[in-house]
Amino acid sequence: MIDSITVKNLSKSYGEKQVLRGVSFSVKHGEVFSLLGVNGAGKTTTIECLEGLRKWQEGEIVVEGISVRQHPEKLRKVFGVQLQSTALSENMTAKEAMRLFCVWHGVKYRGDLLTRFDMDGEYLNKPYAKLSTGRKRRLHLALALCHNPRVLVLDEPTAGLDVEGRNTLHREICRLRDEGVTILMATHDMAEAEALSDRIAILRDGVIAREGTPMELTAASNIQNRVYIKTRGGSLRENTPEALGMPETTMEGYSVWKCRDAAELLLLILPHIKACDDIVSDLRIERASVEDIFLSVAGGAK
Structure with missing residues (x-):
């Protein structure tokens, strides 16, 4: 056509x-x-x-x-x-x-x-x-x-x-x-x-x-997603798998990781939380948006 x-x-x-x-x-x-x-x-x-x-x-x-x-x-x-x-x-x-x-x-x-x-x-x-x-x-x-x-x-x-x-x-x-x-x-x-x-x-x-x-x-961008996780027992604030590195923390008690592949990150985090006899109370993923892409591309415009 x-x-x-x-x-x-x-x-x-x-x-x-x-x-x-x-x-x-x-x-x-x-x-x-x-x-x-x-x-x-x-x-x-x-x-x-x-x-x-x-x-x-x-x-x-x-x-x-x-x-x-x-x-x-x-x-x-x-x-x-x-x-x-x-x-x-x-x-x-x-x-x-x-x-x-x-x-x-x-x-x-x-x-x-x-x-x-x-x-x-x-x-x-x-x-x-x-x-x-x-x-x-x-x-x-x-x-x-x-x-x-x-x-x-x-x-x-x-x-x-x-x-x-x-x-x-x-x-x-x-x-x-x-x-x-x-x-x-x-x-x-x-x-x-x-x-x-x-x-x-x-x-x-x-x-x-x-x-x-x-x-x-x-x-296709190099912009990372953000994964926000909060647990009831606070296990992620006390210790995290070495492969993940230390997360950022928020005033609301979330642990925050930047990553390209959120699913791969969760495959490492969730077993750790379970092993600590803790449970997830909140989870959200902020994916890279078109605005993020636009700003990264247009930001260097003359």
Whole structure:
């Protein structure tokens, strides 16, 4: 099956400043793919090239079988874009905005989308300027979907939202993925990227520094997990197997080990606790997260 998005050796410079240096990645149909990077890493430029808004010097971009360089005019049918902000008039209502977008895309009015994103009722005729940040985000997403795009681009989709608003948009993103929509997401929210993404690419200084599923990224890193154990009898504070070394301790009475393989560590610790006629009262494992990986990669960015 042909990938939904293919980017090969993309290079882009502004004058003497090279922003992208041979960026390559692909996104499968119906996949959520997140692009992470600090400000200036090249996320926005990459997305603008994908959308046909920026010309680039070298490389190739193909979206749903369309060469972006050769046929940028065909992208409007396949792309839906939810930006952080839009150029909507402050006095324009949600209903008017939907009519405008539907006319521009040559499709029938999509009031069903306003209902789906809870933008009907009292919000239907409310001026854009009077909508909350969460309601504006819902409207932006509804407008981006009015022509049933096969590819959806989300730029910081939940920035500035409260917990309820974030959860609502997360459910919609998952629903769209289940409907087969390919989603390319740029976000600074590492937990969001880890929870929603099938695969993630981390941009650093204009190149893809890491790429893979969240599990692949954490498994391939040198960042250690933390294992917290508390026992009723305190046997781990009194003596530990020599092979484990001395653990850190916490004010709450936990013994803490850093390790790459938590299961291997527990195979050594648990028999020791049993031999001391002690029992585990609490156990938790903090695994390396996508945020840990991102900080380790982006921390040395120029």
